[in-house]
Amino acid sequence: QEHLQQWGAGLLRPSETLSLTCAGSGGSLSGSFYSWIRQPPGKGLEWIGEINLGGRTNYNPSLKSRVTISLDRSKSQFSLRLTSVTAADTAIYYCARGYRLLAPDFWGQGTLVTVSS
Amino acid sequence: DIQMTQSPSSLSASVGDRVTITCQASQDIRNYLNWYHQKPGKPPKLLIYDASNLEPGVPSRFSGSGSGTDFTFTISGLQPEDVGTYYCQQYDNLPVTFGPGTKVDLK
Numbered sequence: 001q002e003h004l005q006q007w008g009a010g011l012l013r014p015s016e017t018l019s020l021t022c023a024g025s026g027g028s029l030s031g032s033f034y035s036w037i038r039q040p041p042g043k044g045l046e047w048i049g050e051i052n053l054g055g056r057t058n059y060n061p062s063l064k065s066r067v068t069i070s071l072d073r074s075k076s077q078f079s080l081r082l083t084s085v086t087a088a089d090t091a092i093y094y095c096a097r098g099y100r101l102l103a104p105d106f107w108g109q110g111t112l113v114t115v116s117s
Numbered sequence: 118d119i120q121m122t123q124s125p126s127s128l129s130a131s132v133g134d135r136v137t138i139t140c141q142a143s144q145d146i147r148n149y150l151n152w153y154h155q156k157p158g159k160p161p162k163l164l165i166y167d168a169s170n171l172e173p174g175v176p177s178r179f180s181g182s183g184s185g186t187d188f189t190f191t192i193s194g195l196q197p198e199d200v201g202t203y204y205c206q207q208y209d210n211l212p213v214t215f216g217p218g219t220k221v222d223l224k
Contacts, residue, residue: 042165044203047213050144060212094160102208105172107160 002030006095008080011116018082021097022108029076031097035104036069036080038091041112046091051078052101058102085115088092119143121216129224136192138219140183140205148184149209155218156201159164165190197223 008020013086020023023028036048049059052067068081093111096104120143130136135200140150147169153161165181168188178193192199200223205216 014118022147042206044217045206045207045215047215060191096160100166102211102213103163103166104148105163108161110160 004103006108008094020080023077034078035096037094040091123216123219127220132224133197138190140188142186146207146209151206152190153204
């Protein structure tokens with residue numbers, strides 16, 4: 001059964017860098033587009049950005065200065081880096097893949113990242 | 118950014134009821150709209166893409182319609198496993214934006 005496994009630090013201090021990685025199951029990553037979306041606890045969804053198989057990225061302008069999404073095809077993984085985090089970045093972070101541009105159709109289970117001093 | 122609104126924000130319905138959720142975009146998004154369902158503690162699941170296309174494997178009681186700025190999502194006969202929150206999402210313009218969600222529970 002298809003599975004997206006994601007991992008990374010769950011507790012950060014303000015000004016640190018958030019780093020999360022997402023990998024496909026069985027050593028392969030299906031899809032053509034790979035996204036990160038976040039959800040503050042009890043709130044709605046916020047799109048962070050997307051990378052395609054060719055490495056082209058689209059980012060949310062509200063985060064663009066702090067965000068990098070990268071793809072390592074040799075490892076069937078993609079990653080999120082978000083610099084200079086604050087408490088406002090506390091959220092469940094989801095990775096997702098899709099076969100259509102900007103339409104993620106399968107999501108990882110999510111990683112709760114808490115930013116606190 | 119394109120603002121997405123949904124109504125109602127929450128609803129209670131009985132098993133077998135027809136449930137309708139509306140989503141409105143602040144500007145024309147053609148048919149670039151998805152619908153997702155999220156159960157508590159779980160990631161969202163894509164149900165409908167391009168406003169009216171059923172994602173493979175999704176039951177046919179789910180449907181979507183609309184184009185431009187006004188969209189409708191319908192469950193033709195609510196089942197217990199359908200409780201949760203439903204989100205619309207536009208992807209005509211960057212950044213991708215989601216509606217605030219409609220919480221559906223059983224009466």
